[in-house]
Amino acid sequence: MACATVAPLPTVCILLSVYNGAAFLEALLASLLEQRGVEWVLYWRDDGSHDGSTAIMHRFQAQAGGAGRCVAVPAPEGGSHLGVMRSYAWLLAHAPQNMPVAFCDQDDVWFPDKLHRALVALACQPEGAPALYCSRQVLTDSALRPLGLSPRLPPSPCFLMALTQNIATGCTVVLSAQAVRLVCQCPPPAAILHDWWAYLVVSGAGGRIVVDNQPTLFYRQHGGNTVGASARxxxxxxxxxxxxxxxxxxxxxxxxxxxxxxxxxxxxxxxxxxxxxxxxxxxxxxxxxxxxxxxxxxxxxxxxxxxxxxxxxxxxxx
Incomplete structure (x- = not known):
């Protein structure tokens, strides 16, 4: 993480799949507005919520400012509920192909420098090389009371390591534009989530996996987590x-x-x-x-x- 900041930093596209997240969404969205030193656009879709999630997102879309800064991605034909893996695959397929992409979970709270740290780290990689950035997290309970840190990330993850375990927690992942194109080239198997597939594809193609052992967000642990994490x-x-x-x-x-x-x-x-x-x-x-x-x-x-x-x-x- 010692590379000097380059300017101007590119705009990053944030991808957010929402499903019954009304209890936590507003805290997440507020943390997006507090991101420093970077421009962003948000591509989001609702995966069939039956709480107030969609209303919260439409309010945010009206207030976020700037035409096209918050884009609702329409559901595919055949139903609105895709599940986490297919929902993020759908979002990724509709994201701009010329900019970095950040995965976002509805129940986390980002630190103000989260995107800036990721984009600086990606800018330090060789030009044209696909790269994936990921970081540690501060684990919290549902009320954002800290529980500890997620496990320390290994210094030089490789493709063979990616086969055994996913270290690229989705809410921290930012893909370079080249990596986005790679991940979109081939559909993943049904049994794994979007973050592990991105880690496998980028490392398998000889891309760079950039790890940051400084936490960049609060990662809530609660009964509704799709995966969750344990520090032990x-x-x-x-x-x-x-x-x-x-x-x-x-x-x-x-x-x-x-x-x-x-x-x-x-x-x-x-x-x-x-x-x-x-x-x-x-x-x-x-x-x-x-x-x-x-x-x-x-x-x-x-x-x-x-x-x-x-x-x-x-x-x-x-």
């Missing part, structure tokens, strides 16, 4: 063990299949995925091949030891 590694690992290996390995295999269809996947990563698929398709007693693969691909790891132990066990047994 042992708690996360124990929860993963309870769920068992099959659910994760089904997602792991689906990700491999979807990524192999992406035209921008690097030749090295494509070859690596074909090798992984061959090992995973070899059922029966040949677990030694999986153990050898874990040893050979030591970069295919999770960022914390308890999480890595769980992943290794899953990879061997599922």
């Amino acid at each position: 590694l042992v708690v996360r690992a124990a929860g993963a063990l309870r769920r068992g290996p099959r659910q994760f390995m089904d997602i792991f295999n689906a990700n491999i299949s979807a990524l192999l269809l992406h035209p921008a996947l690097s030749a090295q990563n494509r070859a690596g995925l074909h090798g992984l698929r061959g090992v995973l398709d070899d059922a029966g007693p040949a677990r030694w091949r999986r153990a050898r693969t874990l040893w050979r691909l030591r970069a295919m790891r999770r960022s914390a030891l308890p999480d890595q132990c769980v992943f290794g066990l899953w990879f061997l047994l599922a």
